[in-house]
Amino acid sequence: MTLTETTYWVVGASFAIYILIAIRARAGTTQEFYVAGKGIHPVANGMATAADWMSAASFISMAGLIGLSYNGYGGSVFLMGWTGGYVILAMLIAPYLRKYGKFTVPEFIGDRYYSDTARVVAVICLIICSVTYVIGQMKGIGVAFSRFLETDYETGLFSGMVIVFFYAVLGGMKGITYTQIAQFCVLIFAYTVPAIFISLQLTGQPIPQLGLGSTLADGTYLLQKLDQTLLDLGFQEYTTSVRGSTLNMAAFTASLMIGTAGLPHVIIRFFTVPTVSAARTSAGWALVFIAILYTTAPAVAAMARLNIVQTLQPEPGQHLAIEERPQWFRNWERTGLLGIEDKNSDGRIQYNANPDTNELVKLDNDILVLANPEIADLPHWVIALVAAGGLAAALSTAAGLLLAISSAISHDLLKRTFMPQISERQELMASRLAMAAAVLGAGYLGLNPPGFAAGTVALAFGLAASSLFPALLLGIFSKRVTREGAVLGMLAGLTVTLTYVFQHKGIMFIPGTQFLGDMPPNWFLGIEPNAFGVVGALVNFAVTLGVTRVTSPPPPEVQALVEEIRVPVSS
Amino acid sequence: MPSEHAAQLRETYWRENRRWMLILGAVWFLVSLGCGVLWVEPLNQIQLGGFKLGFWFAQQGSIFVFIVLIFVYARVMARLEKRLGLGESEA
Numbered sequence: 001m002t003l004t005e006t007t008y009w010v011v012g013a014s015f016a017i018y019i020l021i022a023i024r025a026r027a028g029t030t031q032e033f034y035v036a037g038k039g040i041h042p043v044a045n046g047m048a049t050a051a052d053w054m055s056a057a058s059f060i061s062m063a064g065l066i067g068l069s070y071n072g073y074g075g076s077v078f079l080m081g082w083t084g085g086y087v088i089l090a091m092l093i094a095p096y097l098r099k100y101g102k103f104t105v106p107e108f109i110g111d112r113y114y115s116d117t118a119r120v121v122a123v124i125c126l127i128i129c130s131v132t133y134v135i136g137q138m139k140g141i142g143v144a145f146s147r148f149l150e151t152d153y154e155t156g157l158f159s160g161m162v163i164v165f166f167y168a169v170l171g172g173m174k175g176i177t178y179t180q181i182a183q184f185c186v187l188i189f190a191y192t193v194p195a196i197f198i199s200l201q202l203t204g205q206p207i208p209q210l211g212l213g214s215t216l217a218d219g220t221y222l223l224q225k226l227d228q229t230l231l232d233l234g235f236q237e238y239t240t241s242v243r244g245s246t247l248n249m250a251a252f253t254a255s256l257m258i259g260t261a262g263l264p265h266v267i268i269r270f271f272t273v274p275t276v277s278a279a280r281t282s283a284g285w286a287l288v289f290i291a292i293l294y295t296t297a298p299a300v301a302a303m304a305r306l307n308i309v310q311t312l313q314p315e316p317g318q319h320l321a322i323e324e325r326p327q328w329f330r331n332w333e334r335t336g337l338l339g340i341e342d343k344n345s346d347g348r349i350q351y352n353a354n355p356d357t358n359e360l361v362k363l364d365n366d367i368l369v370l371a372n373p374e375i376a377d378l379p380h381w382v383i384a385l386v387a388a389g390g391l392a393a394a395l396s397t398a399a400g401l402l403l404a405i406s407s408a409i410s411h412d413l414l415k416r417t418f419m420p421q422i423s424e425r426q427e428l429m430a431s432r433l434a435m436a437a438a439v440l441g442a443g444y445l446g447l448n449p450p451g452f453a454a455g456t457v458a459l460a461f462g463l464a465a466s467s468l469f470p471a472l473l474l475g476i477f478s479k480r481v482t483r484e485g486a487v488l489g490m491l492a493g494l495t496v497t498l499t500y501v502f503q504h505k506g507i508m509f510i511p512g513t514q515f516l517g518d519m520p521p522n523w524f525l526g527i528e529p530n531a532f533g534v535v536g537a538l539v540n541f542a543v544t545l546g547v548t549r550v551t552s553p554p555p556p557e558v559q560a561l562v563e564e565i566r567v568p569v570s571s
Numbered sequence: 572m573p574s575e576h577a578a579q580l581r582e583t584y585w586r587e588n589r590r591w592m593l594i595l596g597a598v599w600f601l602v603s604l605g606c607g608v609l610w611v612e613p614l615n616q617i618q619l620g621g622f623k624l625g626f627w628f629a630q631q632g633s634i635f636v637f638i639v640l641i642f643v644y645a646r647v648m649a650r651l652e653k654r655l656g657l658g659e660s661e662a
Contacts, residue, residue: 280644
């Protein structure tokens, strides 16, 4: 069987499982559609949350971001940021929103701040975060299809849309939960198997997390070898190269952490468990399942980087002849993820940190995960598995985001704000229609990605951190914060973050419209735009608390609501 | 409205809850932004097997500690709820 045939079989089988689950897990009520009937076991929800959370970017790009773009230590911001948020979620957000016990995040903000304006502002924040995020997933689906199944991008995207449409429209949260559990199993298996092989080959240690700290065949430590090799090539040392400055790294990490705790599609997963204490343990389980990938990723990053460097330069001063480059190298050149240019015409590839003499002119971040099985010379089924895993990661995250978007429309905008008279059956129908529209909309944006799609991560996390997170936190921990404070705070956080990102990256990321230029000297305290969410959040807190001081306190029933959500027992 | 006794229990619960949040939150901050970012250079002078210690905290150690923190928090809160009788009735 050729590689493409094997890949079709493996991906086809995984899709068949998702469809089967969708047929069995149809939603009959709005409670099932929005929160899966609140009957999901905490461990199962942990698994679903892990799949919901780990996107195409985590699966395909993160190891490359750490190993290549951020040159090792600098990439720690993603590792700490995208896991540390779960501690905040488990302690400060999830248990109380679970106790509140309704369906969506804007619904809580609307009730707590006794205002339809607050609800609508929260819906707007949610839609901006989730839509920018979902575009990246749709692109991931199209790219994974076109690279592994040799379809064109559009066909890949349509196939993905059909699958998501099927289980998300039929089953809502219920269908999504069970497919996410299956998708987690596929993606974690697909990620760890190649990592175990590559770790065995380099260090003889089957556990990649330990392999990263082990010795190579020649007795030197892997990380020491990598540090030395990169220094010789003119790069910074792998284990110490800081991204920007210490302050920038701290701000970046903090932004990703609080952004994680403010992302609605993650928060609503904790509405599906039966009790408040289950919401806490479920966050723990989610992090266990996430950590399997997130502690494997830095090992993959360092090992694959070392593999690539040693392929190009087997001994110091010795460079790989272009004619002798391995088959995987040629394969990935065809996709444009790798590119060489023999600048000094010596028939050999010089790889180093100097842009004038470096001849590996294209080295895409995604190559580290995608080409890993081929570099390690693993069998076809493993390569096919990586394709299925990448698709599982993209599909599961896309479905979670689409649910957050569609429930904000059908529940918060229709039922709670503009058409409160509709019946439950009508609302269920509306939620299915909203889901169908969201899938089509996401597909359209995947086909015609707007210019700002490149800034997805910056925008989604920055906005969640600076708009929704402070409103949620203060809503739980203060009885005094008023609607005026919350609404103005959210708007201020949103504006500050958007302005900062746009002034450096261009308005809506359109090149040429940035008015301050995207360069470090113009950054506020040296903080890059991707890391600015935490500053936006501080502005939000300051505005909210300031305005609260000069407005009259919330009505007694709202203060009673806050009292009520703080304890698990119902009175 | 809850009785005075119930209100007092709730107040105890909330005070204990905030205390645990502060303790565990401090650890959370120390291992990630502390050991992983602010004090990474001095910690890197210490070698843990093949890892520099600061680098290890930033890329693995902090994540392991995060997991422990969440389960510890879940445990102490469940106990506290049992002690004060403020847990959910088993559904």
